[in-house]
Amino acid sequence: MNAATGPGRDPADTGRAARRATTTTDEAIALVNAAGAPHDLFGGDAPGTVYRRLARLLHPDLAPGAEATAAFVRLAGLWAARSAPIRPTSTRSAPGPGGAAASDRASSARHGSAGGERGGGPGGERDGETVITTRRGTYRLGGVLRRGATAVLYRTDGDTLVKLPRSPADNDLMRREAETLRTVEREGDPLLLPYVPRLVESFRHRSDGTERQANVISRAPDGFLTLTEISRRRPRLDPRDAAWIWRRLLVAIGTAHRAGIVHGAVFGHHVLVHPIEHGLILVDWSLSVPVGSPLTALVSRHRDDYPPGALAGEPATAALDIRLATRCVAALMGGPDGDTHHLPAPMRAFVRGSLLSPPHDAWRLLAELDELLDDLYGPRKYRPLHL
Template sequence: MTTSAEAIALVTAARVPGDLFGGDAPKRAYRRLARLLHPDLASGPDAAEAFAKLARLWAAYGGAPEAASGDGPPGAAGGRSAETVITTGRGTYRIGRAFHRGATAVLYDSGADTLLKIPRSHADNDLMRREADALRTIERDGDPLLLPYVPRLVESFRHRSRGVERQANVISRAPEGFVSLAEVARLRPVLDPRDAAWIWRRLLVAIGTAHRAGIVHGAVFGHHVLVHPVDHGLVLVDWSQSVPLGSPLTVLVARHRDDYPREVLEGRPATEATDIRLATRCVAALMGERVPAAIGRFLRGSLLSPPRDAWRLLGELDELLDDLYGPRKYRPLHL
């Protein structure tokens, strides 16, 4: 049994727990089935129904529910909502529900204003260390007034759970009301350039702050940019792909491969221009094709020949916006 379809057929045909767990290794049988039927790997109503039936039969057999892929709360029995407590040398964290499941890591509620980020696989421990190093560097070398544009690293530690040691990061969470640009695009497929302008300005501030500290984010995509539609706040999250300026990116987001500039795909060193190109593509996608000619030219120039200074580009953008729209006026972003 190696596919989700085979697992669905097996569980669907089962009438009693013994049909699935009657062998010499019932726990191993459960874990294998749960892994194949996990919602992150198998989609569709048949898989969801089989996953639920598997849980019922395992409970009837007398087994405790466990995570199949290691993405349950660390130290807890997988998908249970029961709270887990982790105590480190610096603090105690009560780990609750999964806040967000990404491709390589899961974020858990760990307090009123913090999240615990832990990789799905211990093979990605280096991504957590990379994020921790970047956030420490930005906090140490960045402008204190601009630090709210990036998450704050509360603590980074190694945690052993179910025989596997993973690197965990505790980071600050964005306040209530922040949404990702991916969600903005879903709710508002095309933004007025004046609404996209404040997002663009703040995104340049976020990457400019990192660049002054010697860090390239390397993955400025919509799902990594959080904004507050009313307060106009912005936080650039997920620094696990980041590298020091002048180092090549070694981890790419597969579904955004076509968005990376050529120098990244060729393994050349990442520079400030790398993030500027990605940020420009991110904002351009929000506005669609119906933009004033001057903004269209500015976008093309920022993609074809971006400056290696986000602050310089911000100044040029402000001049353009002043020419087009005059004095700035507050515009709430209605979603």
């Protein structure tokens, strides 16, 4: 007998209760905590229905508080154990808190270095259609999607992007990004992985006598915009619109921190959001480092945004990402002049505290933010972000 179900109670009662119309978060927390094995919750004829009902009641976007978050994580673990008793699945077909639009739609090829490639490819930044064939896939490159300071993103004929460094001297950044994405997928909660790109594969690409490290990553579905682009269209957001972006951004970095990773470059051009479906994806993990390691590269145009400790080579912690994320959201609400005097006083104080003394726990800050939002605006309501 599972002690959590109480003396004299059949463990199957937990499953029967789960299959009934559970309607409150407290009931969902109790059911998940009482389950000793996946079968206790999902032993009936409609396990998917049970899972989705409980996930909605416990979702971090809908149920604030540490107890609900812990139950949500436990629910995800039980569901993963049921779906793959030997090893949790690495696919992410289940919708995550980033919204259905944030779900990964890339190839399901396993991760890892392809150990080289054959066929032609872009030499440096050369545009034009090129076919790259590796041992794991074939990628027909189209035009350039985006040129960054250190890398170029090429479109493919699928739901992926091929990322190549501008210079072979930055091959280490591509390798770092690949290793980070593998780590986050391996260690992270499967339901929260849509907040980060998925690494499809990583390989060495030779062109014109130069070898570059290439990463193939999932592409955000249509409709996603960077926070930088949103700021250009809407110079100042209502705090209620910025709030859902802030919440999801904390989930994204919190997921990485649990996997032992600091992103290190949480800036507006690295945060993609879907204004209508409220999805969010934190991209460009090439500057990431393990928690406790100093940053080895900086985004030069954002040098003034880094805290002095990061510039001095101090160990990077979760507080760094939290501070940078807060700056992103403050910029959304403050507009071009950065003025936040129009914000409610409690929100203004919360932003100031998160900048001056950022905590080392994104999940705790998320819980505190939820309390603040409840006090200021009451029950949450869906607000499409019209641009």
